[in-house]
Amino acid sequence: MIEFQNVEKYYGDFHALKNINLQITKGEVVVVIGPSGSGKSTMLRCMNALEEITTGVLTVNEVDLHSPSTNLNDVRKNLGMVFQHFNLYPHKTVLDNITLAPIKVLKKSREEAVAKAEELLAKVGMLDKKEAFPSQLSGGQQQRIAIARSLAMEPDVMLFDEPTSALDPEMVGEVLEVMKSLAREDGMTMIVVTHEMGFAREVADRVIFMADGQILEDAEAETFYENPQDIRAQQFLSKIIDH
Ligand SMILES: Nc1ncnc2c1ncn2[C@@H]1O[C@H](COP(=O)(O)OP(=O)(O)OP(=O)(O)O)[C@@H](O)[C@H]1O
Numbered sequence: 001m002i003e004f005q006n007v008e009k010y011y012g013d014f015h016a017l018k019n020i021n022l023q024i025t026k027g028e029v030v031v032v033i034g035p036s037g038s039g040k041s042t043m044l045r046c047m048n049a050l051e052e053i054t055t056g057v058l059t060v061n062e063v064d065l066h067s068p069s070t071n072l073n074d075v076r077k078n079l080g081m082v083f084q085h086f087n088l089y090p091h092k093t094v095l096d097n098i099t100l101a102p103i104k105v106l107k108k109s110r111e112e113a114v115a116k117a118e119e120l121l122a123k124v125g126m127l128d129k130k131e132a133f134p135s136q137l138s139g140g141q142q143q144r145i146a147i148a149r150s151l152a153m154e155p156d157v158m159l160f161d162e163p164t165s166a167l168d169p170e171m172v173g174e175v176l177e178v179m180k181s182l183a184r185e186d187g188m189t190m191i192v193v194t195h196e197m198g199f200a201r202e203v204a205d206r207v208i209f210m211a212d213g214q215i216l217e218d219a220e221a222e223t224f225y226e227n228p229q230d231i232r233a234q235q236f237l238s239k240i241i242d243h
Pocket residue numbers: 011014016034035036037038039040041042043
């Protein structure tokens with residue numbers, strides 16, 4: 001579904017991704033962890049072509065993102081992305097936030113888009129807030145709306161970039177629950193940058209540890225947390241466990 005072959009990424013002279021080789025198959029839940037600045041966001045952003053790779057091959061659903069004939073907007077439609085900051089439209093209701101892109105981009109009728117939005121709002125436990133404005137919602141509620149908004153585009157892969165790290169601790173659980181149900185009940189293919197070890201252990205098929213632009217470990221979650229092989233992974237885990 002997503003494949004990196006010998007991918008390198010430079011920002012000017014800075015070597016941000018070093019020889020990335022990675023294959024993610026349909027239905028897999030992959031958690032990416034690593035120290036700040038290790039290239040996790042960059043790798044995620046390359047997947048939906050928000051960043052361009054410098055060399056190597058990156059394919060999404062067998063489409064080569066670098067090929068001149070590739071329509072990146074078509075590729076992006078299949079990839080939902082949820083960021084640390086939710087970026088909902090402040091002057092639109094929850095329902096309008098969710099239906100905007102399906103109506104504009106997928107050319108759905110308003111009725112169809114609303115029906116889908118209501119189904120998704122029920123799924124994330126927010127149907128009673130459909131007429132609310134973002135400022136009337138907590139951070140956890142806004143992030144659940146942001147997830148519903150991404151799902152409304154009917155993506156076949158969801159990318160999450162530290163979706164809970166801007167939330168107050170008491171709101172982290174409600175967002176992780178939505179993500180867990182997405183993985184377990186819907187079998188969604190998910191790539192999640194997060195340090196939430198509980199989520200990784202319970203839901204992830206694999207954990208990828210990055211440092212200094214490289215993938216240093218790629219292992220089954222339980223194996224990784226019980227017995228990390230890479231020395232930097234061991235040091236990183238001991239730090240996050242201490243905190
Ligand atoms: N647009 C950019 N221009 C130049 N350098 C960049 C750019 N984006 C990221 N970088 C650099 O690339 C490196 C990797 O950044 P990236 O955001 O991918 O790391 P990360 O592992 O996601 O970090 P964090 O956990 O702090 O979000 C960092 O050193 C960062 O400063």
